Amino acid sequence: MADDVAHTIPALDAIIAPYVDKTGGLMCALNALQAELGYIDAAATARLADAFNLTKAEVKGVISFYEDFTTRPRGKHVIRICQAEACQSVGARTLTQHATEKLGIGLGETTKDGRVTLEPVYCLGLCANGPAVMADGKVKAQVTEAAFDKLAGVEGDGA
Ligand code: FES
Known part of the structure; x- marks a missing residue:
């Protein structure tokens, strides 16, 4: 790797x-x-x-x-948040803002400890069940801020 x-x-x-x-x-x-x-x-x-x-x-x-290719090393865990319209209409932007604040990185960046890379993605096929997130290749529907924190391993961290 x-x-x-x-x-x-x-x-x-x-x-x-x-x-x-x-x-x-x-x-x-x-x-x-x-x-x-x-x-x-x-x-x-x-x-x-x-x-x-x-x-x-x-x-x-x-x-x-192609979203699967990257020119920089990714973190140990890769979390992608859908940025497409249907997910935006049900809170993807708010979820993205929460994620960036919680992890202290922007989309396309990796935490300093190399643990998490946060990336945008444009539709994961769960348009009726957004916000949609892909965490280490597994797609998750209706992701709340609390669910994101669990996926990112930052539950309980102050933010
Ligand atoms: S718009 Fe987000 S999964 Fe399709």
């Missing part, structure tokens, strides 16, 4: 190599890098661009399009 150590070019190339010249190879390589390293940094982006004969901007465009 992720650490803050830069990855060597041979290590990056070893992860990418099985997917070069394959249909859909870029997506497979991105998934492999995300799974093995925990994030796809600038060095990995450059190696992907070289390997797939793309520009770095093209690779960055793919990375930024």
Whole structure:
């Protein structure tokens, strides 16, 4: 999983190599890098661009399009709060504000101890049961502030 150590070019190339010249190879390589390293940094982006004969901007465009890819290490726990309209109409903004205050981070950030990353997501398929949250890959409906605190492991913390 992720650490803050830069990855060597041979290590990056070893992860990418099985997917070069394959249909859909870029997506497979991105998934492999995300799974093995925990994030796809600038060095990995450059190696992907070289390997797939793309520009770095093209690779960055793919990375930024998919929520599962990240360019920075995520925390041990990843909590995503739906920011789409249906959830907004039932309190997602208030829940998000509570979450950011409780954790002391903004959306897209990780707590200093590396325990929780808070991310926005745009629809989890629970539109009639918002606010919806995904915590470590598990989707939760009608998440209250108290339920969020439990998911984030911050119940009882002052805020
Ligand atoms: S709008 Fe939030 S789950 Fe669909």
